[in-house]
Protein backbone atom coordinates (compact mmCIF):
# COMPACT_ATOMS: atom_id res chain seq x y z
CA UNK A 126 0.00 0.00 0.00
CA UNK A 127 2.95 2.31 0.65
CA UNK A 128 6.36 2.10 -0.98
CA UNK A 129 8.93 4.80 -0.31
CA UNK A 130 12.00 4.81 -2.51
CA UNK A 131 15.17 6.80 -1.91
CA UNK A 132 13.27 9.63 -0.33
CA UNK A 133 15.45 12.63 0.52
CA UNK A 134 14.44 15.78 2.37
CA UNK A 135 16.73 18.57 3.50
CA UNK A 136 16.45 21.67 5.63
CA UNK A 137 18.32 24.69 4.25
CA UNK A 138 19.86 26.29 7.31
CA UNK A 139 22.56 28.84 8.06
CA UNK A 140 24.80 25.94 9.08
CA UNK A 141 24.28 24.31 5.70
CA UNK A 142 21.99 21.62 4.30
CA UNK A 143 20.65 19.41 7.07
CA UNK A 144 19.91 16.01 5.51
CA UNK A 145 16.97 15.05 7.72
CA UNK A 146 15.76 12.23 5.45
CA UNK A 147 18.52 10.59 3.44
CA UNK A 148 17.63 8.10 0.66
CA UNK A 149 15.04 6.38 2.79
CA UNK A 150 13.45 3.14 1.56
CA UNK A 151 10.39 1.87 3.42
CA UNK A 152 7.42 -0.27 2.56
CA UNK A 153 4.18 -1.06 4.29
CA UNK A 154 1.54 -3.66 3.49
CA UNK A 155 -2.20 -3.36 4.03
CA UNK A 156 -3.09 -3.65 7.70
CA UNK A 157 0.56 -3.82 8.73
CA UNK A 158 2.16 -1.97 11.66
CA UNK A 159 5.71 -0.74 11.12
CA UNK A 160 7.79 0.68 13.97
CA UNK A 161 10.21 3.47 13.07
CA UNK A 162 12.81 3.73 15.82
CA UNK A 163 15.94 5.78 16.39
CA UNK A 164 17.55 8.45 18.54
CA UNK A 165 16.26 11.98 18.88
CA UNK A 166 17.03 14.07 15.80
CA UNK A 167 17.56 11.13 13.43
CA UNK A 168 14.72 12.21 11.12
CA UNK A 169 11.68 10.19 12.21
CA UNK A 170 9.24 13.11 12.33
CA UNK A 171 10.76 14.55 9.16
CA UNK A 172 10.00 11.26 7.37
CA UNK A 173 6.34 11.31 8.45
CA UNK A 174 5.91 14.98 7.53
CA UNK A 175 7.33 14.25 4.09
CA UNK A 176 4.89 11.37 3.54
CA UNK A 177 2.03 13.70 4.45
CA UNK A 178 3.28 16.43 2.13
CA UNK A 179 3.67 18.80 5.06
CA UNK A 180 7.23 19.89 4.36
CA UNK A 181 7.53 23.65 4.23
CA UNK A 182 10.34 26.19 4.18
CA UNK A 183 13.20 25.71 5.13
CA UNK A 184 12.48 22.06 4.34
CA UNK A 185 12.62 20.76 0.77
CA UNK A 186 12.12 17.33 -0.77
CA UNK A 187 15.02 16.77 -3.15
CA UNK A 188 14.46 13.26 -4.41
CA UNK A 189 12.71 9.93 -4.26
CA UNK A 190 9.19 8.60 -4.65
CA UNK A 191 6.31 7.96 -2.25
CA UNK A 192 4.02 5.47 -3.92
CA UNK A 193 0.71 5.30 -2.07
CA UNK A 194 -1.85 2.93 -3.59
CA UNK A 195 -0.10 3.06 -6.94
CA UNK A 196 0.40 6.81 -7.21
CA UNK A 197 3.39 9.01 -6.39
CA UNK A 198 2.37 11.49 -3.68
CA UNK A 199 5.27 13.76 -4.62
CA UNK A 200 3.64 14.40 -8.01
CA UNK A 201 0.29 15.47 -6.54
CA UNK A 202 -0.93 19.04 -6.44
CA UNK A 203 -1.35 20.64 -2.99
CA UNK A 204 -5.15 20.41 -3.39
CA UNK A 205 -5.05 16.71 -4.23
CA UNK A 206 -2.73 16.11 -1.28
CA UNK A 207 -5.05 17.94 1.08
CA UNK A 208 -7.80 15.55 0.04
CA UNK A 209 -5.66 12.48 0.66
CA UNK A 210 -4.45 13.86 3.98
CA UNK A 211 -7.06 13.19 6.57
CA UNK A 212 -9.25 11.18 4.24
CA UNK A 213 -6.88 8.35 3.36
CA UNK A 214 -3.84 9.14 5.50
CA UNK A 215 -4.24 10.47 9.03
CA UNK A 216 -1.59 11.59 11.47
CA UNK A 217 -1.41 11.58 15.25
CA UNK A 218 1.18 13.98 16.63
CA UNK A 219 3.21 13.60 19.78
CA UNK A 220 1.65 16.45 21.70
CA UNK A 221 -2.18 16.43 21.75
CA UNK A 222 -2.32 20.17 22.35
CA UNK A 223 -0.75 20.90 18.97
CA UNK A 224 -3.68 19.17 17.27
CA UNK A 225 -6.64 20.16 19.42
CA UNK A 226 -7.73 23.78 19.31
CA UNK A 227 -8.05 25.06 22.89
CA UNK A 228 -10.98 27.39 22.15
CA UNK A 229 -13.39 24.88 20.59
CA UNK A 230 -15.40 22.10 22.23
CA UNK A 231 -13.84 18.69 21.74
CA UNK A 232 -17.02 17.22 20.24
CA UNK A 233 -17.28 20.01 17.67
CA UNK A 234 -13.68 19.40 16.64
CA UNK A 235 -14.44 15.75 15.92
CA UNK A 236 -17.63 16.78 14.09
CA UNK A 237 -15.67 19.22 11.95
CA UNK A 238 -13.40 16.41 10.84
CA UNK A 239 -16.47 14.42 9.74
CA UNK A 240 -17.82 17.43 7.84
CA UNK A 241 -14.58 18.23 6.05
CA UNK A 242 -14.46 14.80 4.57
CA UNK A 243 -18.08 14.82 3.55
CA UNK A 244 -18.75 11.46 5.11
CA UNK A 245 -21.92 12.53 6.81
CA UNK A 246 -23.85 13.07 3.63
CA UNK A 247 -23.01 9.62 2.46
CA UNK A 248 -23.99 8.09 5.73
CA UNK A 249 -27.20 9.95 6.40
CA UNK A 250 -30.04 7.81 5.17
CA UNK A 251 -31.59 9.07 2.01
CA UNK A 252 -28.61 11.34 1.39
CA UNK A 253 -29.52 14.71 2.85
CA UNK A 254 -30.44 15.93 6.27
CA UNK A 255 -30.96 19.64 6.70
CA UNK A 256 -30.64 22.00 9.65
CA UNK A 257 -31.26 20.67 13.10
CA UNK A 258 -31.90 17.12 11.96
CA UNK A 259 -28.57 17.08 10.22
CA UNK A 260 -26.73 18.38 13.24
CA UNK A 261 -28.33 15.70 15.41
CA UNK A 262 -27.22 12.94 13.10
CA UNK A 263 -23.70 14.36 13.01
CA UNK A 264 -23.59 14.51 16.78
CA UNK A 265 -24.78 10.90 17.03
CA UNK A 266 -21.90 9.84 14.85
CA UNK A 267 -19.48 11.83 17.07
CA UNK A 268 -20.85 10.12 20.20
CA UNK A 269 -20.34 6.80 18.49
CA UNK A 270 -16.72 7.64 17.65
CA UNK A 271 -16.05 8.91 21.18
CA UNK A 272 -17.40 5.61 22.54
CA UNK A 273 -15.24 3.67 20.10
CA UNK A 274 -12.06 5.33 21.40
CA UNK A 275 -13.10 4.89 25.03
CA UNK A 276 -14.18 8.40 26.03
CA UNK A 277 -16.83 7.85 28.73
CA UNK A 278 -20.18 9.73 28.78
CA UNK A 279 -19.77 11.24 25.32
CA UNK A 280 -23.10 13.10 25.60
CA UNK A 281 -21.52 15.18 28.36
CA UNK A 282 -17.92 15.32 27.23
CA UNK A 283 -18.85 16.47 23.71
CA UNK A 284 -19.38 19.93 25.21
CA UNK A 285 -16.11 20.13 27.14
CA UNK A 286 -12.97 21.99 26.07
CA UNK A 287 -9.55 20.32 25.60
CA UNK A 288 -8.22 21.65 28.93
CA UNK A 289 -10.98 19.70 30.70
CA UNK A 290 -9.59 16.47 29.24
CA UNK A 291 -6.63 14.61 30.76
CA UNK A 292 -3.64 13.91 28.50
CA UNK A 293 -4.84 10.38 27.79
CA UNK A 294 -8.39 11.56 27.00
CA UNK A 295 -7.00 14.27 24.71
CA UNK A 296 -5.04 11.65 22.81
CA UNK A 297 -8.22 9.55 22.52
CA UNK A 298 -10.05 12.57 21.09
CA UNK A 299 -7.29 12.96 18.51
CA UNK A 300 -7.58 9.33 17.58
CA UNK A 301 -11.34 9.89 17.15
CA UNK A 302 -10.55 12.77 14.77
CA UNK A 303 -8.24 10.46 12.84
CA UNK A 304 -10.95 7.76 12.74
CA UNK A 305 -13.60 10.23 11.59
CA UNK A 306 -12.09 10.09 8.14
CA UNK A 307 -11.70 6.28 7.96
CA UNK A 308 -8.07 6.56 6.90
CA UNK A 309 -6.38 3.39 5.68
CA UNK A 310 -2.99 4.61 6.80
CA UNK A 311 -2.31 6.12 10.19
CA UNK A 312 1.00 7.83 10.94
CA UNK A 313 1.56 8.07 14.69
CA UNK A 314 4.49 10.19 15.87
CA UNK A 315 5.33 9.15 19.44
CA UNK A 316 1.62 9.08 20.30
CA UNK A 317 2.20 8.11 23.92
CA UNK A 318 5.37 9.92 24.92
CA UNK A 319 3.58 12.60 26.90
CA UNK A 320 1.54 10.04 28.88
CA UNK A 321 2.26 7.88 31.92
CA UNK A 322 2.90 4.18 31.48
CA UNK A 323 -0.55 2.78 32.28
CA UNK A 324 -2.25 5.28 29.97
CA UNK A 325 0.39 4.57 27.31
CA UNK A 326 -0.61 0.90 27.39
CA UNK A 327 -4.29 1.81 27.01
CA UNK A 328 -3.65 4.05 24.01
CA UNK A 329 -1.51 1.39 22.35
CA UNK A 330 -4.23 -1.18 22.99
CA UNK A 331 -6.74 1.19 21.39
CA UNK A 332 -4.51 1.57 18.31
CA UNK A 333 -4.11 -2.22 18.16
CA UNK A 334 -7.89 -2.63 18.30
CA UNK A 335 -8.34 -0.15 15.45
CA UNK A 336 -5.72 -2.03 13.47
CA UNK A 337 -7.52 -5.34 14.06
CA UNK A 338 -11.04 -4.12 13.42
CA UNK A 339 -10.48 -1.67 10.58
CA UNK A 340 -7.28 -3.13 9.12
CA UNK A 341 -5.69 0.30 9.28
CA UNK A 342 -2.00 0.18 8.39
CA UNK A 343 0.20 2.19 10.76
CA UNK A 344 3.66 3.64 11.06
CA UNK A 345 4.47 4.08 14.73
CA UNK A 346 7.37 6.38 15.49
CA UNK A 347 8.94 5.67 18.84
CA UNK A 348 12.31 5.86 20.55
CA UNK A 349 11.17 2.93 22.69
CA UNK A 350 12.33 -0.36 21.18
CA UNK A 351 10.42 -2.40 23.75
CA UNK A 352 7.19 -0.70 22.71
CA UNK A 353 7.92 -1.31 19.04
CA UNK A 354 8.68 -4.96 19.83
CA UNK A 355 5.31 -5.48 21.42
CA UNK A 356 3.21 -3.54 18.96
CA UNK A 357 4.79 -3.78 15.49
CA UNK A 358 5.14 -6.60 13.00
CA UNK A 359 8.15 -4.97 11.39
CA UNK A 360 10.79 -2.54 12.61
CA UNK A 361 12.88 0.00 10.70
CA UNK A 362 15.87 1.45 12.53
CA UNK A 363 16.84 4.98 11.60
CA UNK A 364 20.21 6.65 12.15
CA UNK A 365 21.25 10.12 11.00
CA UNK A 366 18.51 10.37 8.39
CA UNK A 367 19.03 6.86 6.98
CA UNK A 368 17.24 3.56 7.47
CA UNK A 369 20.11 1.33 8.54
CA UNK A 370 18.16 -1.86 9.24
CA UNK A 371 14.71 -3.15 8.50
CA UNK A 372 12.97 -6.47 9.02
CA UNK A 373 10.39 -8.43 10.97
CA UNK A 374 10.34 -7.56 14.66
CA UNK A 375 11.60 -11.00 15.66
CA UNK A 376 14.48 -10.90 13.18
CA UNK A 377 15.61 -7.41 14.15
CA UNK A 378 15.44 -8.06 17.89
CA UNK A 379 16.82 -11.60 17.87
CA UNK A 380 19.40 -11.20 15.12
CA UNK A 381 20.31 -7.52 14.90
CA UNK A 382 22.84 -7.06 12.09
CA UNK A 383 23.79 -3.39 12.08
CA UNK A 384 26.30 -2.36 14.78
CA UNK A 385 23.98 0.53 15.68
CA UNK A 386 20.98 -1.77 16.25
CA UNK A 387 23.20 -4.10 18.26
CA UNK A 388 24.32 -1.15 20.36
CA UNK A 389 20.75 0.04 20.84
CA UNK A 390 19.70 -3.37 22.12
CA UNK A 391 22.64 -3.54 24.54
CA UNK A 392 21.76 -0.14 25.92
CA UNK A 393 18.17 -0.86 26.98
CA UNK A 394 17.23 -2.73 30.14
CA UNK A 395 15.39 -6.00 29.48
CA UNK A 396 12.87 -7.45 31.86
CA UNK A 397 13.97 -10.83 33.21
CA UNK A 398 17.67 -10.18 32.94
CA UNK A 399 18.68 -9.66 36.54
CA UNK A 400 22.30 -8.63 36.34
CA UNK A 401 22.52 -7.26 32.84
CA UNK A 402 25.24 -4.69 32.31
CA UNK A 403 23.95 -1.78 30.26
CA UNK A 404 26.35 -0.47 27.67
CA UNK A 405 25.65 2.98 26.28
CA UNK A 406 26.77 3.61 22.69
CA UNK A 407 29.87 5.83 22.89
CA UNK A 408 29.92 9.23 21.18
CA UNK A 409 27.01 11.35 19.96
CA UNK A 410 24.74 11.61 16.93
CA UNK A 411 26.51 13.33 14.03
CA UNK A 412 25.66 16.79 12.76
CA UNK A 413 23.26 16.18 9.87
CA UNK A 414 24.60 19.26 8.12
CA UNK A 415 28.12 17.81 7.98
CA UNK A 416 27.56 14.39 6.38
CA UNK A 417 29.96 13.44 3.59
CA UNK A 418 28.28 10.34 2.15
CA UNK A 419 30.33 7.86 4.19
CA UNK A 420 28.75 5.84 6.99
CA UNK A 421 27.43 8.29 9.59
CA UNK A 422 27.85 5.69 12.35
CA UNK A 423 31.55 5.19 11.56
CA UNK A 424 32.96 7.37 14.37
CA UNK A 425 30.98 5.45 17.01
CA UNK A 426 31.28 1.97 15.56
CA UNK A 427 33.40 -0.70 17.26
CA UNK A 428 33.42 -2.74 14.05
CA UNK A 429 34.47 0.12 11.77
CA UNK A 430 36.93 -0.72 9.00
CA UNK A 431 38.45 1.18 6.05
CA UNK A 432 35.73 -0.04 3.66
CA UNK A 433 33.18 1.98 5.66
CA UNK A 434 34.69 5.16 4.23
CA UNK A 435 34.58 4.05 0.62
CA UNK A 436 31.62 3.10 -1.55
CA UNK A 437 28.11 4.29 -1.20
CA UNK A 438 26.21 1.84 0.99
CA UNK A 439 22.91 0.33 -0.02
CA UNK A 440 20.34 -1.75 1.82
CA UNK A 441 21.43 -5.39 1.47
CA UNK A 442 19.08 -8.33 1.91
CA UNK A 443 20.46 -10.64 4.58
CA UNK A 444 17.58 -13.10 4.13
CA UNK A 445 13.94 -13.38 5.11
CA UNK A 446 12.98 -9.81 4.28
CA UNK A 447 15.70 -8.53 6.62
CA UNK A 448 17.68 -5.61 5.19
CA UNK A 449 20.78 -3.86 6.47
CA UNK A 450 22.83 -0.90 5.27
CA UNK A 451 26.39 -1.46 6.41
CA UNK A 452 29.76 -2.13 4.75
CA UNK A 453 30.07 -5.34 6.79
CA UNK A 454 27.37 -6.87 4.62
CA UNK A 455 28.03 -5.49 1.16
Ligand SMILES: Nc1ncnc2c1ncn2[C@@H]1O[C@H](COP(=O)(O)OP(=O)(O)OP(=O)(O)O)[C@@H](O)[C@H]1O
Nearest residue numbers: 136138143145164165166167168169170171172413
Ligand atom coordinates in the same frame (compact mmCIF):
# COMPACT_ATOMS: atom_id res chain seq x y z
N1 LIG B 1 12.47 23.42 10.83
C1 LIG B 1 13.71 22.90 10.85
N2 LIG B 1 14.77 23.61 10.41
C2 LIG B 1 16.01 23.09 10.40
N3 LIG B 1 16.31 21.85 10.82
C3 LIG B 1 15.30 21.09 11.29
C4 LIG B 1 13.95 21.57 11.32
N4 LIG B 1 13.16 20.58 11.82
C5 LIG B 1 13.98 19.55 12.09
N5 LIG B 1 15.27 19.85 11.77
C6 LIG B 1 16.43 18.95 11.88
O1 LIG B 1 16.15 17.78 11.14
C7 LIG B 1 16.66 16.63 11.81
C8 LIG B 1 15.57 15.59 11.98
O2 LIG B 1 14.60 16.09 12.87
P1 LIG B 1 13.32 15.26 13.31
O3 LIG B 1 12.42 16.19 14.00
O4 LIG B 1 12.79 14.53 12.14
O5 LIG B 1 13.95 14.20 14.35
P2 LIG B 1 13.21 13.07 15.17
O6 LIG B 1 13.88 11.79 14.82
O7 LIG B 1 11.75 13.16 14.99
O8 LIG B 1 13.62 13.44 16.67
P3 LIG B 1 12.77 13.36 18.04
O9 LIG B 1 12.87 11.92 18.48
O10 LIG B 1 13.52 14.26 18.95
O11 LIG B 1 11.38 13.81 17.74
C9 LIG B 1 17.26 17.12 13.11
O12 LIG B 1 18.66 17.22 12.95
C10 LIG B 1 16.64 18.48 13.31
O13 LIG B 1 17.54 19.32 13.99
Ligand SMILES: [Mg+2]
Nearest residue numbers: 169170171314
Ligand atom coordinates in the same frame (compact mmCIF):
# COMPACT_ATOMS: atom_id res chain seq x y z
MG1 LIG C 1 10.18 13.69 16.25
